[in-house]
Amino acid sequence: MRERSSRGSQPSVDERYSQWKSLVPVLYDWLANHNLVWPSLSCRWGPQLEQATYKSRQRLYLSEQTDGTVPNTLVIANCEIVKPRVAAAEHISQFNEEARSPFVKKFKTIIHPGEVNRIRELPQNSKIVATHTDSPDVLIWDVEAQPNRHAVLGATDSRPDLILTGHQENAEFALAMCPTEPYVLSGGKDKSVVLWSIQDHITSSTDPSKSPGASSGSSSVKQSPKGGNDKVSDGPTVGPRGVFQGHEDTVEDVQFCPTSPQEFCSVGDDSCLILWDARVGSSPITKVEKAHNADLHCVDWNPHDNNLILTGSADSSVHMFDRRKLTTMMVWDHQFINLKATKLLFSACSGLQTKLLYLGVLLKMDS
Numbered sequence: 001m002r003e004r005s006s007r008g009s010q011p012s013v014d015e016r017y018s019q020w021k022s023l024v025p026v027l028y029d030w031l032a033n034h035n036l037v038w039p040s041l042s043c044r045w046g047p048q049l050e051q052a053t054y055k056s057r058q059r060l061y062l063s064e065q066t067d068g069t070v071p072n073t074l075v076i077a078n079c080e081i082v083k084p085r086v087a088a089a090e091h092i093s094q095f096n097e098e099a100r101s102p103f104v105k106k107f108k109t110i111i112h113p114g115e116v117n118r119i120r121e122l123p124q125n126s127k128i129v130a131t132h133t134d135s136p137d138v139l140i141w142d143v144e145a146q147p148n149r150h151a152v153l154g155a156t157d158s159r160p161d162l163i164l165t166g167h168q169e170n171a172e173f174a175l176a177m178c179p180t181e182p183y184v185l186s187g188g189k190d191k192s193v194v195l196w197s198i199q200d201h202i203t204s205s206t207d208p209s210k211s212p213g214a215s216s217g218s219s220s221v222k223q224s225p226k227g228g229n230d231k232v233s234d235g236p237t238v239g240p241r242g243v244f245q246g247h248e249d250t251v252e253d254v255q256f257c258p259t260s261p262q263e264f265c266s267v268g269d270d271s272c273l274i275l276w277d278a279r280v281g282s283s284p285i286t287k288v289e290k291a292h293n294a295d296l297h298c299v300d301w302n303p304h305d306n307n308l309i310l311t312g313s314a315d316s317s318v319h320m321f322d323r324r325k326l327t328t329m330m331v332w333d334h335q336f337i338n339l340k341a342t343k344l345l346f347s348a349c350s351g352l353q354t355k356l357l358y359l360g361v362l363l364k365m366d367s
Helices: 013-027 089-093 198-206
Strands: 043-051 055-064 073-082 104-111 118-121 128-132 138-142 162-164 175-177 183-187 192-197 219-222 235-238 242-245 251-257 260-268 273-277 286-288 296-301 308-313 318-322 329-332 345-348 353-358 361-366
Touching (some): 013 089, 055 118, 118 175, 138 183, 175 251, 183 251, 183 260, 192 198, 192 260, 198 235
Parallel strands (some): 162 235
Antiparallel strands (some): 043 055, 055 073, 118 128, 138 162, 175 183, 219 235, 251 260, 273 286, 296 308, 345 353, 353 361
């Protein structure tokens, strides 16, 4: 742990944590701490399952990155959330960092082929989630239909309900679901952005005239190679609707336009922000060459104003772009502590607030 500097201007990590903990009853209406056995690389809220007088029940998706003694897992949990102005301040402040919260209960475990680097849920069907692992494929899971598994050494991987193929190299982090159509977007080390429609698999399954060998959007069955070095199990596959080339390095994040399934954007290690439109081809519509002075790690599209795009970078800055005038930008002039070489993760909520999740601390900013 760092100690205070000679001038006494920089508090240590322990002091900052103690200060935050003392302010918890003031900052939050409610807080629950749930200690995990293994680190989690990704977590997402799912649908609301139930609403009662004093609390609601919400689906929660999270990953467990193990050391190999047991398999990596995708965990589906149910979380009881106490409503505002219900929990007493004393109860909120007296949480135990080492304990598991009684408000978070595991519902189902899926044995995942490889680490779960990213989880995204399908807005049109609350039972469907997509995951990224260290492979070129995107895995689609029906969390209600999947059997509950016990993560023990030697257990076989769960079988994905659908495998999206199209990347030529590993696609580990860049993943997005369209808010208006059952479309999936991904980016990877092959410097490409790939677009799929889950509907293509449903159409191919119900229409025998569609051959598995057809080109874009075709459905078939993936067979694991005899060598057994493929992390993804056998399963039905669907090909992409489009592969978009324009980046010169790994694509780190992708995002759909909130109002159009054909428009999306991407950022990457080439420091570029690229806007795409699938209706006019596979080349960029607009490319901002030096969106930042370092690798771009994340991008988000404003759900309330689809002209505004937010990017985060390893250069310790956040930029906001207006796509009507991309030659200028608004730089968020806040210096994030220890942000260099650190990945930002943006998350938009449905209310009139924007939330920035950074190193486990939730900062609320009124919009």
